[in-house]
Amino acid sequence: MTSVRVKVPASTANLGSGFDTLGMALGLYDEVEARVIDDGLKITVAGAGAGDVPCDEGHLVARAIRTACEAIGFPLPGLELACRNAIPHARGLGSSAAGVVAGVAAAYGLAGMETDDRALQLAAEFEGHADNAAASLLGGLVVTWTEGERYRALRLDPHPDVRPLLLIPGESSSTHVTRQLLPDRVPHADAAFAAARTALAVQAITLRPDLLLPGTADRLHQEYREAAWPASLRAVRALREQGAAAAISGAGPTVIVLTQDGKLPQGVDLTGFDVRELPVDREGVQVSAI
The missing domain is CATH 3.30.70.890 (GHMP kinase, C-terminal domain)
Incomplete structure (x- = not known):
């Protein structure tokens, strides 16, 4: 694909004593449109973080896309991003994890691939823990843990009354x-x-x-x-x-x-x-x- 649209949910983590372990996805979404271009980087940001986040190679979604593309062996000559952010930043709702997951998922989409266990590993490495990233990636309730340097996650369905x-x-x-x-x-x-x-x-x-x-x-x-x-x-x-x-x-x-x-x-x-x-x-x- 030469362009994809990514919709990624917010998340809540810990849920009490489940520190760095439990996460749950929430119905509030950032959207990213990613397009392969001949060269360079073009970024526009609307909504949360507009005017505050960098619009260069330091942009979190751009960094996540480039890292994931390199990991899966997909060449990316240039990139154009349009980000529409609804998840408030620095409020405990997983905005950074959502940005990372959006970038990783966009890279997979551009490569014509489905996300897999490696996608979780790539996203969690940015955060240093997997609770928010796994929730945004998988949805529902997640239980996360590590095995050596490998991040793992189990997805569960929350009760409909929650x-x-x-x-x-x-x-x-x-x-x-x-x-x-x-x-x-x-x-x-x-x-x-x-x-x-x-x-x-x-x-x-x-x-x-x-x-x-x-x-x-x-x-x-x-x-x-x-x-x-x-x-x-x-x-x-x-x-x-x-x-x-x-x-x-x-x-x-x-x-x-x-x-x-x-x-x-x-x-x-x-x-x-x-x-x-x-x-x-x-x-x-x-x-x-x-």
Whole structure:
């Protein structure tokens, strides 16, 4: 193909204690049109990040396309990109992973290939972990892990009654900064708690939505990163006290609430948050010829 259109979903990661392990795709999409040209690089960006992201070889989608093309042996003399971004940047909704997955999928599409396990490996290597990338690539709920240097992912279908609500604040957050707030070691009891609750979260999201509240409990990372988004963590605590399955989405500061009715409890102060219901995306990245 000489040109393709890519539609890639946002994602939420961690879902409580599933740190760097659990991810889920959400129905909010970036779109990229990629076209092979004779030489050079042309990039236009509309929507989130327009005017802020580079429009040269440093552009994330362009870098992902070139890396993937090299890996699969597809020659790319020149490239034209048109990006329309709906996923807000630096909010914990997987915008960078979506950009990487869009680039990898575009490279595969231009080469006339279907994405495969190597596509996940390429995308996850950009991020350093596979939770967001696997969710955007595969859709649904993903459980991710590593085997040596190999990234792996298992896709599961969330229960149809799971209705995510996103509380998106105006401020942004840096994954690099929030990771620096994490300790090198955690108490054994907290590690055991995280293992149990991560397993429970998978059961709750796929089969037993009545267990979403205990399944999204965390003692592994959120409290350590409170300094990065104190208002978001206050909202998580207040919502959980009212029985809502709330957690920080990815590196924050967005809060995700896994509901069964699309409603939030009354009386919780959510000033400063844009509340949006986003469905679970079940398709993952989609590639079509133009």
